[in-house]
Amino acid sequence: MKHRHLNHEKFTLAAIDDIIAHGRKKDWVKLRLALINDSQLKEKIMQICRAYADNPYAQRHNFWMQYAQRYIT
Numbered sequence: 001m002k003h004r005h006l007n008h009e010k011f012t013l014a015a016i017d018d019i020i021a022h023g024r025k026k027d028w029v030k031l032r033l034a035l036i037n038d039s040q041l042k043e044k045i046m047q048i049c050r051a052y053a054d055n056p057y058a059q060r061h062n063f064w065m066q067y068a069q070r071y072i073t
Contacts, residue, residue, distance in 0.1 A: 011041055017048045020060050035072055042072050 011034055019027045035041045049065035052058035 011038075011044065013044055013048060016041075016044055020045075020048065020064050032067075035068065039072075042068050 011031070016031065019031050023031070035045065045064055045068045049061045049068070052061035053065070055061070
């Protein structure tokens with residue numbers, strides 16, 4: 001899935017944010033696999049999700065923050 005105006009498959013901050021906010025299951029699976037294989041991706045995900053920490057409606061971002069904190073070392 002191409003996200004927003006992005007024309008590449010790299011996990012930039014904008015792409016990660018869009019995948020979390022609008023992605024479907026297959027997009028989340030790709031992000032999860034990339035996260036497992038790339039330790040630098042954890043910090044990017046945490047950075048994005050921290051921006052939504054006070055938003056009670058940002059449940060997807062909260063999920064990814066919890067997932068990255070608990071399961072990715």
